[in-house]
Amino acid sequence: MHSTPHIVDDVMTRTVVALGRGATFKDIVKTMQRWKVSALPVLTDGNRVVGVVSEADLLPKEEFRDSDPDRYTRLRRLSDLEKAGAVTAEELMTTPAVTVPANATLAQAARIMARSRVKRLPVVDETGVLEGIVSRSDLLKVFLRNDQDIAEEIRHEVVVHLSPDPMHPIRVDVRDGVVTLTGRIPDTALVPVAARLVRAVEGVVDVDCRLMGPHRQPDLDPDLPDSPQASR
Template structure:
């Protein structure tokens, strides 16, 4: 599933020129632990987290909390630009959710800004957003295999094939016209969101269309003397 289908478009953001006290206020009001930092053209220039805010404040007042920073009369005298992380991992809206999951895992982050080709912020993708894909019900997965693969791709009657799904594990059985059809069915079933395994051992086919045809396809009449 593409990132654009999973991301949150309504994103709380902050300017690099804003104070950390303002960043703390936005985080508390929006109940988030981090804010994408964008410039005047909506381009992503960094990320500031509650950890960044608390670190700066701890340099002046050890053992503070984010809420005490917001409610204090005097905030830290640094801007978001001075505290933010400017090397930010991001993802494109066209990327697959599995690619986003790999980026999160390798970068050890819980969320990814979604940006276009010009680094303009489009949304935010969280781990919870990605997990929704894997939490699809077995019934939803089976229905997509029947309608999306068997009927729309292979143009077959889905009632001729049995599709069983248990905990994301797909079992396919029945007969398809060609060996190529069986391969396409298995491969496309694996690509369905939420599928963790595919067993197609009980799929048979009527014709092996993958074998090479020996000799000419059409007989040729002997050539006469001219």
């Protein structure tokens, strides 16, 4: 069982197909077809990542192959027109490359992908040397964790800090990644905290937090019934 959070190093692919800056257009297409990938990192002689060539970088050559773009198109899509005339990886690549360090959390990697609108990220060390590659599907691997592992981590990493009383344990049930918490905790202010901590556990799809506060003392508050505290 892994502790939260997972990092990129846990899920990345370590064997990476990459290009030199002098790789030709046709060699790039052949490499993508052979390895069934849509983007390839471009490396220096020292294996540092200097850019990425994607299918989007290659398509302008076909798009503008038999057309003469008007003035508006030339002004608006100058970069694409330059790539339409490119013949090497160095001319085609998008630079600087969007990368991620191996010790980044999966959430950080997901945010970088979403912000940059890319499907995969080269993983680099502190000097920019390629260590691996992480894709969207790699980030989703955490949802393959079985329910028992998720429940055990929640009990040991979250619940034990919320309710250390073994006589009144918090119940943790997990089904298809959806966590249900039931029981009582000493302070209802901890209910949203509990939900947030559980949601942060890798592999959790959703949280149904049905925790309640302690039983009220009838002699102190006879007119105030217990009320469940819930957070989703």
